[in-house]
Amino acid sequence: xRIGSAKDSYAADQALFDSRTQWAWVGVLTVSLVxxxxxxxxxxxxxxxxxxxxxxxxxxxxxxxxxxxxxxxxQAAFMGLxxxxxxxxxxxxxxPFLLNLLAGGGVAMLGGVLVGLPSLRVKGLYLAxxxxxxSVLAHFLFANLTITGxxxxxxxxxxxxxxxxxxxxxxxxxxxxxxxxxxxxxxxxLFRTRIGRAFIAIRDxxxxxxxxxxxxxxxxxxxxxxxxxxxxxxxxxxxYFFRVVTPESFPLIMSIFFLAAIIVGGMxxxxxxxxxxVFMTLVPEVLKLVVGWLPLANATLVLSPVRTIVFxxxxxxxxxxxxxxxxxxxxxxxxxxxxxxxxx
Amino acid sequence: MNGFDWLYFFEVxxxxxxxxxxxxxxxxxxxxxxxxxxxVNLAIGEMLMLSAYIFFAFTAGMQLPAWAAIALTVxxxxxxxxxxxxxxxxxxxxxxxxxxxxxxxxxASILVGVVELVWTADPRRLPEFxxxxxxxxxxxxxxxxxxxxxxxxxxxxxxxxGVFRFWRGGVALRATASDxxxxxxxxxxxxxxxxxxxxxxxxxxxxxxxxxxxxxxISSSMGVFGLSVLVVVIVGGLDSIVGALVGGLLIGLIxxxxxxxxxxxxxxxxxFCVLVLILLVRPYGLFGTHEIERL
Numbered sequence: 044x045r046i047g048s049a050k051d052s053y054a055a056d057q058a059l060f061d062s063r064t065q066w067a068w069v070g071v072l073t074v075s076l077v078x079x080x081x082x083x084x085x086x087x088x089x090x091x092x093x094x095x096x097x098x099x100x101x102x103x104x105x106x107x108x109x110x111x112x113x114x115x116x117x118q119a120a121f122m123g124l125x126x127x128x129x130x131x132x133x134x135x136x137x138x139p140f141l142l143n144l145l146a147g148g149g150v151a152m153l154g155g156v157l158v159g160l161p162s163l164r165v166k167g168l169y170l171a172x173x174x175x176x177x178s179v180l181a182h183f184l185f186a187n188l189t190i191t192g193x194x195x196x197x198x199x200x201x202x203x204x205x206x207x208x209x210x211x212x213x214x215x216x217x218x219x220x221x222x223x224x225x226x227x228x229x230x231x232x233l234f235r236t237r238i239g240r241a242f243i244a245i246r247d248x249x250x251x252x253x254x255x256x257x258x259x260x261x262x263x264x265x266x267x268x269x270x271x272x273x274x275x276x277x278x279x280x281x282x283y284f285f286r287v288v289t290p291e292s293f294p295l296i297m298s299i300f301f302l303a304a305i306i307v308g309g310m311x312x313x314x315x316x317x318x319x320x321v322f323m324t325l326v327p328e329v330l331k332l333v334v335g336w337l338p339l340a341n342a343t344l345v346l347s348p349v350r351t352i353v354f355x356x357x358x359x360x361x362x363x364x365x366x367x368x369x370x371x372x373x374x375x376x377x378x379x380x381x382x383x384x385x386x387x
Numbered sequence: 388m389n390g391f392d393w394l395y396f397f398e399v400x401x402x403x404x405x406x407x408x409x410x411x412x413x414x415x416x417x418x419x420x421x422x423x424x425x426x427v428n429l430a431i432g433e434m435l436m437l438s439a440y441i442f443f444a445f446t447a448g449m450q451l452p453a454w455a456a457i458a459l460t461v462x463x464x465x466x467x468x469x470x471x472x473x474x475x476x477x478x479x480x481x482x483x484x485x486x487x488x489x490x491x492x493x494x495a496s497i498l499v500g501v502v503e504l505v506w507t508a509d510p511r512r513l514p515e516f517x518x519x520x521x522x523x524x525x526x527x528x529x530x531x532x533x534x535x536x537x538x539x540x541x542x543x544x545x546x547x548x549g550v551f552r553f554w555r556g557g558v559a560l561r562a563t564a565s566d567x568x569x570x571x572x573x574x575x576x577x578x579x580x581x582x583x584x585x586x587x588x589x590x591x592x593x594x595x596x597x598x599x600x601x602x603x604x605i606s607s608s609m610g611v612f613g614l615s616v617l618v619v620v621i622v623g624g625l626d627s628i629v630g631a632l633v634g635g636l637l638i639g640l641i642x643x644x645x646x647x648x649x650x651x652x653x654x655x656x657x658x659f660c661v662l663v664l665i666l667l668v669r670p671y672g673l674f675g676t677h678e679i680e681r682l
Contacts, residue, residue, distance in 0.1 A: 114485050161663075165670040168427045168488060172621050173666050175614070176659040183656045250680055299492055306489060348503035355496030362490050363478055 059231055076224075080216045088212035094324045095223040096280050101304045102230050102316040103273025108302065109311035110234065111266040112246030114167065117158055117174035119297035120181035121271040124151040125278030126288045130197040131190055133282075140202035140209075144222070144279040151275025152268045154181070159267030163260045166249070178295055185290040196289030199282045209283065219280050226273055231313045233269070242266050246311070303358045309370030318369040326353060398527045399647040400640060405533035407639020408540035409602075413595045413612070414619040414631030415547060416588040421625050422564040423584035426476055427488045430495035431592060432613015434471075437498050438464040438593035439513070439600035439609060440506055446514045453516035461593045468589020472582045495610060503607045510606035517601060536598040543594055544632065547587075551628070556583055564626070615642070615655070618662045624675020633673065637661075 050056045060066050080088055104118045125147035132143045158177040162170055185191050201210035202218065209215050233239040241262045244252040253259050282288050300323060308319020327350050334346050361368060413431060420428045428434075441463050445456035475494060479487045522534040551557040562570040563580045571577050599612060619638045623630025638658050645657035671677045 114488075161666055161670075165666055167484060168625075169621065169666060169670060171485075171488070172617055173663065175617070176662050176666075179655055179659045183652070186652070299496075302489065302492070344507070345504065347508070348500045350500070351503065352497050352500030355493040355498075355500060358493030358496070359475060359490050362482075362486050362493070363475070366482070366486065 057235060059235075076220060080213050085212060088216055090325070090328065092212055092215055092219045092284055094321050095219045096277050096284060097301075097304065097320040097324050098317050099223045099226050099280065100274050100277035101301050101308070101320040102227055102313065103270040103277065104301045105305045105308075105310065105313070105316040106230060106233070106242070106273065107266050107270035109305055109309075109315065110239070110246060111242040111263065112249070113159075113162055113263060113266060114171040114302075115158075115174045115267075115270070116171050116295065116298045116302065117177045117181075118270075118274050118301045119293040119295065120174075120178035121151040121155055121274035122278030122281060122297070123181055123185060123288075123290075123293035124154045124271075125275030126282035126292065127185060127191055127197070127278075128275070129279040129282040130199045130288045133199050133202075134197060140204070140218075140283065143202075144276055147279035147282075148272040148275035151278065152272040155267040155271025155274075156264050158271075159264045162263045162267065174298075175295065178293075178298060182290055182293075185293075191290075194290060196287060196292070198287045201286065202283045215284055219284065222276065222280060226276065227313060227317070230273075230316075234313075238262070238265065243311075300354075303354065305368075307357055307361045307368055309368030312368075312370040314373060315368050315370035318373065322369060323357070326357065394526055395647075397525075398529070399643050401524060401527055401529050402533060403640035403643025404636060405529070405537045405639070406643060407636035408537040408544075409595055409599055409635075410616055410619045410639050411632045411635025412540045412544060412598075413592060413616045414623065414635045415544060415628060416591040416595065417616060417620050418623075418626065418628055418631045419547075419560070419584050419588045419591070421620070422628075423560050424472075424476065424581050425484060426479075426491065427484065427625070428491045428588070429488060429613065429617070430471075430491040430498060431588075431616060432610035433495040433498040434464070434468065434589055435592045435596035435599065435612060436605070436607065436609040437467070437502060438589075438596035439605045440502050441593075442597045442600065443506070443511060443513055443605060446516070447511075453514075457594075457597060460597060461590050464593035464596075465586045465590040468585040468587075468592075469582050471589075472585035476585070477578070477581065495613075499607055499610060506607075508607045510604050512604045513597075513600045515601075530602075532602045536602060539594070539598060543591070547591065548628070556580075560584060560587075615658055618658045621662055621672055622665045624672030626676055627672065627674035630672055630674035 048062055050061070055061065060069055079091065083091070100118060100122055103121075104115065107113050107115050125144075128147040128150040129140075129143045132138050132146055133140070138146075154177075158174055161173050165173060185196075186194055191197065201208040202215075203209070204218070207214065209218055234243070241252065241257045244255065244257055245259065245262055245266075249259055252262075278293075281292075285292075304319035304323040305316055306319070307322055308317065309315025330350055330353060331346060334342050334349060339345055365371060413435060417428060417431050420426055420431075438460055442456055442460040445451045445459050446453060449456075451459070471494060475490050476487065479490055517532055517535045519531055522529045522531050551561060559570070559575045559580050560583065562573065562575055563577055567577060570580070596609075599609065615638060616635075619634040620631055621634075622638065623632070623634025638661070641657050641661055642654045645653045649657070665672065
């Protein structure tokens with residue numbers, strides 16, 4: 044039983060992890076992340092990389108939508124910008140992959156700022172639809188510029204790290220998971236600074252935030268920039284992971300997927316981005332298993348529509364019954380164990 | 388303008404107006420829901436698609452005559468619309484508009500899945516039920532289906548406008564739209580108006596779905612039509628019926644011109660460029676009400 048925790052300094056109160064128990068769990072998590080690739084099979088490593096990429100992008104979207112309150116349906120387009128930047132740099136210049144990733148993030152960031160520009164004049168759903176416009180424009184550019192290889196897209200050579208080609212899931216794991224971990228720690232720390240608090244103030248009521256002296260346009264653009272930087276990095280990792288980038292790789296449904304992930308996980312929490320991305324990435328895999336078990340004649344034919352239905356039902360179900368998402372479920376569970384044997 | 392083919396331009400424009408009529412009709416369904424309930428219904432394209440498939444089931448599956456199938460489809464869709472409102476939208480009352488918007492996104496996904504599960508993802512053709520003779524306006528040729536679809540659309544839009552103007556339910560709808568609290572205190576059953584708006588919109592979407600399906604065939608990706616409709620209502624203003632009509636025709640024309648003179652892949656691009664322009668110049672659309680916010 045661990046009821047409450049006494050804090051006797053501001054530093055303790057502000058700490059990311061505030062108790063020994065939590066530090067212990069962080070240690071366990073780190074060790075298991077390090078051990079995981081040595082014990083897991085190829086399929087699980089593949090999933091782990093995919094999940095990590097999705098976590099990075101979902102976390103970016105959560106900064107924009109969950110924390111700043113600006114709904115965006117353009118996350119996939121920003122990922123596309125990052126992925127194409129990486130692909131073009133890798134093909135044309137052959138620059139080192141870390142530089143490419145950062146450049147991908149940077150280009151996506153520019154795109155994000157550009158898309159964010161109308162955000163001072165329009166908000167809410169108008170903005171959401173303006174971001175759909177951005178993704179349509181991005182798709183058009185990807186499909187019609189010569190540098191992006193048109194409809195056929197570009198293939199990406201594997202990233203190289205001191206002469207070792209990162210061409211298997213096992214090797215890529217050591218690139219993708221640390222980058223994602225860094226991004227997550229960065230996001231968690233962002234909300235302990237004045238910038239992060241300004242984002243939250245804008246979400247809660249943008250007019251009051253402006254009255255309090257927060258320059259709205261600057262912070263909204265900043266939020267777009269950070270969010271699309273995350274998306275760009277995620278897109279870059281995506282490009283190295285799948286090694287081919289086409290205009291069809293980043294459809295509108297992918298943006299909806301990320302929005303769904305943060306709804307399911309929990310808007311405005313870092314943990315929510317992680318849980319949501321893990322959950323939404325793994326559900327289709329679980330479905331594949333379940334549909335495989337069912338005695339159906341045409342299981343593969345049924346799979347895709349069932350997936351679409353479950354995807355929609357998850358969005359609707361969480362919004363109706365658990366609007367704060369899995370993060371809230373997790374919080375309740377934790378509370379239960381903290382207070383046990385008392386009733387919560 | 389030497390060598391500019393005016394006849395071709397005229398024909399392209401007519402086709403654009405024909406398509407625009409369907410956009411306007413679907414935009415109308417969208418605006419009715421938004422006006423009464425403040426819900427942005429992203430699933431409008433998918434509701435339209437579902438109706439087209441229901442019509443397909445009645446005509447091709449059960450071999451009903453077209454007029455009976457149309458009536459049954461409209462009734463079934465209206466029922467479904469009321470059901471969606473009751474099951475999914477009503478519990479979201481008082482939640483943020485974004486959450487409700489996402490519920491309709493989920494609904495759209497469910498509808499696509501259901502249609503693919505029942506009818507598979509392969510495109511189908513609806514049986515012919517419109518007169519097929521070529522239609523000439525002046526010297527210009529208009530595809531007969533587009534022409535008759537436009538006629539039906541125009542009649543239906545006039546009907547809906549009349550309903551809004553004179554029928555008690557329509558008046559209640561307008562009253563709720565302009566001030567919910569006041570409507571409540573005047574004895575209008577606001578929840579009933581909510582479900583009425585969804586029923587009406589679903590019925591209109593059903594007709595639009597049948598017409599769109601008759602012209603271009605039906606497939607589970609028909610919901611993309613809804614994306615253009617979204618542009619239409621944003622350009623016209625989310626809460627303006629006139630806006631939906633003007634925006635529909637405008638977007639129809641622009642898409643048609645872009646497709647004819649630049650190529651098919653420019654269609655969506657052109658509409659979204661117009662959208663961005665309008666958003667920058669008039670953020671609340673051409674005819675939308677500008678909401679003034681105070682602390």
